[in-house]
Amino acid sequence: ILCYLDNDDAGRNALSRLRREFGDKVADKSALYPDHKDLNDYLMATQPKISNNPKLRL
Incomplete structure (x- = not known):
């Protein structure tokens, strides 16, 4: 079970519960x-920005 949880208390608590269970x-x-x-947050910081306004060429 691959866990990509938040780096906060809630994420660590969830990981701990999953480890106890599995x-x-x-x-x-x-x-x-x-x-x-x-x-x-990581993916948004590391990926190139994509424009939401593509320019149409006619």
Whole structure:
């Protein structure tokens, strides 16, 4: 079970509960984004910005 949870108390508590329930089947993947709140925050910071206003060429 790969867990990409938030880097906050709620995320750590959820991970702890999952580990109690499922043991070694649980893998904490939040180390991939230690300086970010969550996976989405990390992805938004590392991906190029995409414009919402594409220019049409006629």
